[in-house]
Amino acid sequence: MPALSRLFVLLCVSSAASHAAAADRPNVVLIISDDHAWTDYGFMGHPHVRTPAIDRLAADGRLFTRGYVTTSLCSPSLATLLTGRYPHIHGITGNDPVAGKDRNDWLGPFFDLPLLPRLLADAGYRTLHTGKFWMGEPARVGFTDDMGATDRHGGRALTIGRQTMAPIDTFVADAVARDEPFFVWYAPFLPHTPHNPPERLLANYTDVKNRRDAKYLAMVEWLDETCGQLLRTLDDARVASDTLVIYIADNGWGRDGKCFPYENGVRTPIILRGPGVEPSRDDAHLAGIIDVVPTILDACGVDRPAGLPGLNLLDDDAVGTRRHLFQAQFAHDMLSADDPAASLWSRGVVGERFKLIEWVPEPPAVRPSRDGWRHKNAGVDVELFDVLADPAESREVSADYPSEVAELRAALDAWWRP
Secondary structure: OOHHHHHHHHHHHHHHHHHHHHHHOOEEEEEEEOOOOOOOOOOOOOOOOOOHHHHHHHHHOEEEEEEEOOOOOHHHHHHHHHHOOOHHHHOOOOOEEOOOOOOHHHHHHHHOOOOHHHHHHHOOOEEEEEEOOOOOOHHHHOOOEOOOOOOOOOHHHHHEOOOEOHHHHHHHHHHHHOOOOEEEEEEOOOOOOOOOOOHHHHHHHOOOOOHHHHHHHHHHHHHHHHHHHHHHHHHHOOOHHHEEEEEEEOOOOOOOOOOOOOHHHHEEEEEEEOOOOOOEEEOOOOEEHHHHHHHHHHHOOOOOOOOOOOOOOOOHHHHHHOOOEEEEEEOOEEOOOOOHHHHEEEEEEEOOOEEEEEEOOOOOOOOOOHHHOOOOOOOOOEEEEEOOOOOOOOOOOHHHOHHHHHHHHHHHHHHOOO
């Protein structure tokens, strides 16, 4: 074979090997929206909000419209994304301890768990933290790069999205230049309050009569703009085809939203776009925030820690055989570092058609008070909703379906019975 031909073959083999390695070790970008109702996207049919970047992501990726968080509070929800475990297992059940308690009593055991950034870093990934975190030093959970120590919400890291995207741009460029697989945690404080969108975006919602709603929708569009910037960064670095992008919200918003067990609090679309992911829209099967860690680890070829309850959302067989997803709602303020049930308000289970909520008869007398909870059916300890036919949960139907109540309560008790 002539020397030039041999060189051409070697280059082709080398290129194929490089692409195979990239497919085996994809980059990962995790986008975490903050206080964002599941209905408030263009691809979900919202009549006003503009979300062209996330709409494109949904069209190009695998979309689960029936996605759920494990609890509708920020800190425990993010802790589930770091651990792949339910709040009563990872121990972070609320946003703050009750007055007089030390948050470090909760954080010590949490840091001892296998954590997603550390698992990826140990496997050779560069890992960047931006945005919300709640856990102090990002390096303690394995982030190799970060925007500095965080306070209650995120400290200087909260400038990501609202003020700048430069830390992500710089990180991606450096990782690509060094030929290192990377993981980006993008958890901007968007569309979370304060609802102070740029006037140019607020001007898009003059037809929304309620100014509070208009500001919130403009915040959603602001989030979408930053997602578009991030996706363009991947395109410009020529790594979009080698990057698994996952989009999810940490909890919902609006009436019966944040802190509540109803759909507006716990439901979120989940999107996955990346190598080998065929575009599809799934309106039937259940997907959860509990699945994000095992999905990422499997995609990156990293062994899962023992005991993870979630599944790989790119595994059709696993998704197709799931029958239930579980959730628990806790008081905003945590009572005990050793007994998660001390702060429990309700447990819930979502099935293929129905959702059951079981309220604690005597809830903890901490923030928010019982009067502060927007209970749809006061005085009822068990609620059943047909969330396929009635996603607004306007009618409680437990009396009509006693066998469904019994089946879902049995599943709930088999999951966790405090």
